Amino acid sequence: MENLTLRQQEILGYIQLHMSQFDTWPSFREIQSHFRFKSTNAVMGHLRALETKGYISRVPGQARSFRITYDFNDDQRPEDAIDVIDIPVYGTIAAGYPDGVEPSGEIGRLQIDTKTVGVRRSRRCFALKVSGESMIDAGIYDGDIVIIEPYPPQNNDIVAALIDGETTLKRFIQEPGRAPFLKAENDHYPEFHPVTELIIQGIAKAVVRNL
Amino acid sequence: MENLTLRQQEILGYIQLHMSQFDTWPSFREIQSHFRFKSTNAVMGHLRALETKGYISRVPGQARSFRITYDFNDDQRPEDAIDVIDIPVYGTIAAGYPDGVEPSGEIGRLQIDTKTVGVRRSRRCFALKVSGESMIDAGIYDGDIVIIEPYPPQNNDIVAALIDGETTLKRFIQEPGRAPFLKAENDHYPEFHPVTELIIQGIAKAVVRNL
DNA sequence: CTTGACAGTGAACGAGTGTTTACTATACAT
DNA sequence: ATGTATAGTAAACACTCGTTCACTGTCAAG
Known part of the structure; x- marks a missing residue:
């Protein structure tokens, strides 16, 4: 932690402590109270400095919307560290056109390393077991397990989207000057419009197939 | 995820998505806006229900001070004993017609559970990173990782075979009254005869693809 | 001496935020 | 028919929260 004054380090340390305890950023007055400042402006000064130095960022005007941007773990992670995560696998859902198959809840779990x-x-991944053939042109077959990361999609990502109460896999297309839409990877399946009526649950990060 | 209505699951899913993106809990009006409610009271109703059912908790009166309390990773069934194995991944080798690419030795490792x-x-599995397109009709693409179990093949298994010092993936065909042979899963690739000249290294058990 | 960095006091403002009250509608079970 | 659960509209209120402006004090460097 370079170029921080002692006081700035103390403030940042308190923020980290508070976040680990409460899962929320402390308000100005909470920081003020902790350090026995008489004014929130003291807090403001320190947060400004931390922001200027790149340790935090904020959304102006929003409550508790600062966040820590400096990645403290980037300095220490050895290349060969094993980091296996446990992923719930949800039941057979329609990967194709909605066809009335009911989600069947969690059917199993999968453990795999994060690097693979x-x-x-930190992103609570889940996995879906694919049913149907709407994504076969992308190499995602019936019975495959697709690992989903809850994160907003970018153009051309394969996404898990909630349509009419069912999760389905599609490719998310967002081209300049055009409303985003979802597209099957199978010429026999139609496109969906528009994305604004959908709920994107996350992006597909990996496929696991048992042969 | 039991005893949540569909709508409640959607709300919870959005909250998780927002938190993974912004590191903050969404405000009532953010949730309202996302689901196109006309009133924050609709949000309130759902958050109350999620709280009553134990999925979230809140600090009354504080902004953005709800938190998710349900531990989604805690639902492990006792019978789901974790048995994660460490698999060496070998370098890019020809999955197709021999083309002179040298095996590059171990390029990484993969940890995954045996059930998946x-x-x-007990069978010392290894994995191969595929290069080429000879197995695309079997859904094995260039860049995929294929996990190989050293075990004798049966008819129609996909096998890793050593040909002229190079490992390649093929489908093993053994029909009655006929000598076994290897076959590509791509019509542009020829068959191989005979298997007696080959060394079968193992059978393909799973494919892992990073999207 | 001046300037800048750092640290803070004091006060107030406007917007964000959660929460309440009153209400409607639908579906289902008793 | 009645009650309950679920889902939502409408409106308003009080508090939280970030932010600004004006200011003071200490210290180090030029």
């Missing part, structure tokens, strides 16, 4: 999958442990 | 892969721990 390309996800962060 | 369908192997026994």
Whole structure:
């Protein structure tokens, strides 16, 4: 932790402590109270400094919407560290056109290392077992397990989307000047419009198939 | 996820998504806006229900001070004993017609549970990273990782076979009254005869693809 | 001496935020 | 028919919260 004054380090340390305890950023007045400041402006000064130095960022005007941006774990992670995560696998759902198959809840669990999958442990991944053939042109077959990371999609990501109460896999297309839409990877399946009526549950990060 | 209505699951899913993206709990009006409610009271109703059912908790009166309390990773069944194996991944080798690419030795490792892969721990599995397109009709693409179990093949198994010092993936065909042979899963690739000249290294048990 | 960095006091403002009250509608079970 | 659960509209209120402005004090460097 370079170029922070002692006081700034204390403030940052308290914030981290508070977040680990409460899962929320402390309010100005909570920080003020902790350090026995008489004014929230003292807090403001320190948070400004931390922001200027790149340790935190904020959404102006929103309550408790600072966040820590400095990645403290980037300095220490050895290359060969094993980081296996446990992923719930949910039941057979329609990967194709909605066809009335009911989600069957959790059917199993999968353990795999985060590097292979390309996800962060902190993002609560889940997996879906595919039913149907709407994504076969993307190499996702009936019976495959697709690992989903809850994260907003970018253009061309394969996403898990909730449509009419069912989770389905589609490719998310977001081209400039055009409303985003979802597209099957099978020429026999139609496109869906528009994305605004959908709920994106996450992006597909990996496929696991048992031969 | 039991005893949640569909709508409640959607709300919880959105909250998780928002938190993974912004590191903050969404405000009532953010949830309201996302689901196109006309009133924050609709949000309130759902959050109350989620709280009553034990999925979230809150600090009354504080902004963005709900938190998720339900531990989604805690639902492990006792009978789901974790049996994660460590698998060496070998380098890019020709999955297709021999083309002169040298095996590059171990390029990484993969940890995954035995149940997902369908192997026994006692059989020293290894994995290959596929290069080429000879098995695309079997849904094995360039760049995929294929987990191989050293075990004699049966008809129609996909096998790793050593040909002229190089490992390649093929489908093993053994029909009655006919000598066994290997066959690509791509019509543009020829068959191989005979198997007696080959060394079968193992059978393919699973494919892992990072999207 | 001046300037800048750092640290803080004091006060107030406007917007964000959670929460309440009153109500409607639908579906289902008794 | 009645009660309950679920889902939501409408409106308003009080508090939380971030932020600004004006200011003071200490210390180090030029």
